[in-house]
Amino acid sequence: MEPADLTQLWVYLSTKPLTGLTITLVAYAIGFWLYQKSDRNPVCNPVVIAIAIIAAILHFTGTPYSVYFDGAQFVHFLLGPATVALAVPLFRQMETLKRALPVIIFGVLFGSLMATASTVAIAHMLGASMETLASLAPKSVTTPVAMGIAKEIGGVPALTAVCVIVTGIVGATLGPAVMNLVGLTDWRARGFAMGVGAHGIGTARAFQVNQTAGAFSGLSMGLNTIATALTVPFLWHWLFG
Amino acid sequence: MIAAFALILVCQLFGEVISELFSLPVPGPVIGLGLLFIGLLIKRKPPRELTDAADNLLMHFSLLFVPAGVGVITQIDRLKSDWLPIVASLVISTLLTIAATAFLMSKLLPRAPASPDTQNEGAK
Numbered sequence: 001m002e003p004a005d006l007t008q009l010w011v012y013l014s015t016k017p018l019t020g021l022t023i024t025l026v027a028y029a030i031g032f033w034l035y036q037k038s039d040r041n042p043v044c045n046p047v048v049i050a051i052a053i054i055a056a057i058l059h060f061t062g063t064p065y066s067v068y069f070d071g072a073q074f075v076h077f078l079l080g081p082a083t084v085a086l087a088v089p090l091f092r093q094m095e096t097l098k099r100a101l102p103v104i105i106f107g108v109l110f111g112s113l114m115a116t117a118s119t120v121a122i123a124h125m126l127g128a129s130m131e132t133l134a135s136l137a138p139k140s141v142t143t144p145v146a147m148g149i150a151k152e153i154g155g156v157p158a159l160t161a162v163c164v165i166v167t168g169i170v171g172a173t174l175g176p177a178v179m180n181l182v183g184l185t186d187w188r189a190r191g192f193a194m195g196v197g198a199h200g201i202g203t204a205r206a207f208q209v210n211q212t213a214g215a216f217s218g219l220s221m222g223l224n225t226i227a228t229a230l231t232v233p234f235l236w237h238w239l240f241g
Numbered sequence: 242m243i244a245a246f247a248l249i250l251v252c253q254l255f256g257e258v259i260s261e262l263f264s265l266p267v268p269g270p271v272i273g274l275g276l277l278f279i280g281l282l283i284k285r286k287p288p289r290e291l292t293d294a295a296d297n298l299l300m301h302f303s304l305l306f307v308p309a310g311v312g313v314i315t316q317i318d319r320l321k322s323d324w325l326p327i328v329a330s331l332v333i334s335t336l337l338t339i340a341a342t343a344f345l346m347s348k349l350l351p352r353a354p355a356s357p358d359t360q361n362e363g364a365k
Contacts, residue, residue: 028304047303051310058314065315072308079305081249081298083270084256087277088295091287103349111342118334126326132319136330140338143306148268158312159319163327165310167335174332175339182340186347193343197335200302226271233266 014063020071027053040208045169045201079144083225086142090222093215104192108223109231111196115140116232130240135159137236139167141228142199142221149229153236164199171198172205187213195220245294252277 013019031049038044058068069076097104119136128136134155138146143164150160175198179190191213194202203221207214256273259265265272281287313320320327 024307025304028301028307045303047306047310050304050307051313054307054311055314058311065312068311069308072311075305076308078298079309080253080270080273081246082302082305083268084249084253084273084277085295085298087252087274087281088287088292089299090274090278091281094282100351103346103351107342107346107349110345111338114341115334115338118337119330122333123323123326123330126329128323128326128330132323132327136327139331140335142302143309145268145271147309148270149266152266152268156316156319158309159316161306161309162313162316162320163331165306166328166331170332171335171339174336178336178340179343182344184340184343184347186343186350188350189343189345189347192346192350193339196342197339202339204303222274226275229267229271237266 010061014061014067015070017071017074020068021074022071023054023057023068024050024072024075027051027057043169043173045165045172047165047201048169051165083142083144086222086225089218093219093222096215096219104219104223107192108196108220108227111193111220112140112224112227112231115197116228116235130154131156132159134236136163138228138232139163140197140199141225145225145229149232152233165201168198168201171202175202176205176209188216191216192220195222196224199224242290242294245288245291248291249273249277249294249298252280 027050028046030053031044031046034049035041035044035046054068057063058065116137119139120133123133123136131154134153135150135157137153137155138149138160140146141149141164143161146160146164147157149155150157171194175194176190179193184190187210191206191210194206194213195217198205199221203214203217206217252273253270254273255276256271257269259272260267260269
C-alpha cells in the first residue's frame with residue numbers, strides 16, 4: 001500500500017469510536033503485562049504506562065483528545081457504576097465498621113481534611129492559580145468522584161484525573177517507606193492510612209503486603225470517598241464561594 | 242448478571258436525580274453508592290449475583306481511569322506553568338496524610354481481638 005493510502009486509512013479509522021476503545025484496552029493490557037513482569041512493582045503502574053502509550057500515539061498521529069474520547073468514553077462511562085459498586089466491598093467490612101465506628105469516622109474525617117488542606121495550602125504558597133487549587137483539592141479520592149468534585153468547585157476535571165493518579169502512585173510507592181521510618185507496625189493503621197491517602201492504588205498495594213492492611217485500606221478508601229465528596233464542596237463554597 | 246447490573250445503574254440514576262433535584266454538590270455516583278449501601282444494610286445478605294457483578298466491575302477498576310488520564314495532553318500548558326506547586330503539594334501532602342493518619346489510628350484503634358493473621362504478620 002502507498003503511504004498516502006495508509007494516511008487516508010488512518011484518517012478514516014481514527015474517526016471511528018472503535019479505534020479509541022481498542023487503543024485503550026490494548027495499551028492497558030500492555031501496561032498490566034509489564035506490571036506483572038516487574039513483580040507488581042508499583043512504579044510500573046499499568047495506568048501510567050497505558051496513558052503514556054496512548055498520549056504518544058495521539059501526539060504522533062496528531063489526533064485530538066476529543067476524537068480519541070469518542071471511543072474511550074465507553075470505558076470512562078463505567079466509572080460511575082463502578083463507584084456505586086464500591087458499596088459491596090464496603091459492606092463486607094461491616095463487622096470491622098461496627099466494632100470501632102466512632103474511631104473510624106474520626107480517622108476518615110481527619111485524613112480527608114488533612115489531605116485537602118495540606119495540598120491546597122502548599123500549592124497556594126507556591127503560587128498555583130485558583131483553578132489549579134480547585135483541581136488539586138479532591139486528589140485523594142478515586143478518580144470519578146474527584147473529577148465530579150473538581151467540576152463542582154471550578155477545577156479542571158482532566159487535571160484532577162492526573163493529580164489523583166500521581167497521588168495514588170506516590171502513596172503506594174513511598175507511603176510504606178514513610179510509615180516504616182516513623183516506626184508504625186500496626187497493619188490495621190497502616191492499611192487505613194493507605195486507603196485515605198492513596199485511594200484505590202494504595203489499596204491495591206496494601207492488599208499485596210498484608211490481608212488485614214488491605215481490608216482496612218478498602219474500608220477507609222470507601223468511607224473517604226463519601227467523606228471528601230460531602231465535605232470538600234461545602235468547605236470550598238464556604239471559604240472561597 | 243443483567244438484573245444486578247441494572248440495579249447498580251438504577252442506584253446511580255437515582256443518585257444523579259437526587260443530586261440534580263436538590264442541587265447537591267455531591268456527585269451522583271456517590272449518592273448511588275450510599276443508596277446501594279443502605280439497601281445492603283436492609284437486606285443484610287447481598288445476593289451472590291450482585292456481589293459478582295460488583296467484583297467484576299471493580300476487578301480492573303484502574304483501567305477505567307485511563308481515558309480521563311489521557312486528558313493530561315489537554316493540560317500541558319497548565320502543567321508547564323504550575324508544575325512546581327502541583328508536584329510539591331501532591332508529594333508532601335500525600336506522605337504527610339499517610340504518616341499522620343497511620344499514627345493517629347495506631348493510637349486510637351482498640352486492641353484487636355487477636356486474629357492469627359494480624360499477629361503473625363505484625364511480628365515480622
